[in-house]
Amino acid sequence: MIIPSTRWLALDYFTYFFAYGIFLPFIAIWLNGEGLEADIIGILLAASLTARFIGSLMIAPIVKRAYHLITTLRLFAGLTLLFAVGFTVSSHWLWLLFIMLAFNLFFSPMIPLTDALAATWQKQLTFDYGKSRVWGSIAFIISASWIGYLANSGGHKIIIYALLVSIIIMLLTMLLQPTVMPKATYRQIANTTISLKQLLADSSVWRFLLCITLLQASHAAYYGFSSIYWQQVGYSDGIIGLLWSLSIVAEVIVFTFSHVLFRHWQVSGLLLLSASCAVVRWGLMAYFTTLPILIVSQLLHSGTFTVCHLAAMRFISARSEGEIIPLQAFYSAFGLGGGLALVTIVVGFVYEHLPFHHNWVFWLMVLIAIPAQFIRPNKKITSLNSME
DSSP states (O other): OEEOHHHHHHHHHHHHHHHHHHHHHHHHHHHHHTTOOHHHHHHHHHHHHHHHHHIIIIIGGGOOSGGGHHHHHHHHHHHHHHHHGGGGTOOOHHHHHHHHHHHHHHHTTHHHHHHHHHHHHHHHSOOOHHHHHHHHHHHHHHHHHHHHHHHHHHOTTHHHHHHHHHHHHHHHHHTSEESSOOOOOHHHHTTTTOOHHHHHTSHHHHHHHHHHHHHHHTTHHHHHHHHHHHHHTTOOHHHHHHHHHHHHHHHHHHHHTHHHHHTTOOHHHHHHHHHHHHHHHHHHHHHOOSHHHHHHHHHTHIIIIIIHHHHHHHHHHTSOHHHHHHHHHHIIIIIIIIHHHHHHHHHHHHHHHOTTOTTHHHHHHHHHHTTHHHHSOOSOOOOHHHHO
């Protein structure tokens, strides 16, 4: 079956984030339901983020040609399904450590590869990235809300079975054929050997990567332990699912209207806005557990994550064609993997050993977000080609 390329991209985002909307908010609840302690959960979550770092840094950059992106995505979807079955085999923490590593080694790099596909298609087709990416956010809302209520009524084991079904659907969707295949230009093919060292020679690149890493790492307590924390202060799985969904509703709105809201913003201004939202958001979550304040903090996800991601995509898409795939991989590896992994280990230790001060992990997130306000790149974006 052949479908328009922009629709293929939207379906790719939708099915991936439907599965991610099950994994991210509820895998910690599933692990907790299987009897694992907070520090072990922290190690397992950090292992998944470490696998994201390795997958993004070492596996995603193997793709040297744009026309290999779709084939690679299909292969990774199949391997993701294979290892997802492993969650049903055993709940021993050593087995789960292996499964978390293997699963995320192929599941996580699918996003930088899809974003690289979007950036490549933007040079071939005329379309609004935000309007394609927003379908991922919509899917996250649906799955997080739905699984929250299912887990509340049917128990934690339903989380893994729902994850398996969603990955099967993702694989089947990726087997569809887009009307226009991604294609590299001569200029892109001539610049596929750019290394991290070469990219970091540009100060705007290393400042961008460090700033993004801090901002995304400041989500560690939220991604890893907010669901457990909210359970412990008395909220049901259904309410927790709705809180997660609310954050993505805000994300959807910003993605949908991003061109109108931020078309004249520089990357530096977007990162400053994101960092400011992070300081406010984590401070609110550290100090309050009342539902109205939690709702406000969840709405700020549109600033802490969405604005940050828009800044990243704007920075990356402005680079030369040969830099897009490696820079997208480094962004995912450092910004969405390595930094989060390290901070998640620390958060798990703090959460386990300060049982009467669980909110302190969110104050720690405030301290991580503050330096990002000063590290962000503040000069006009240039590519390596323009510097030569």
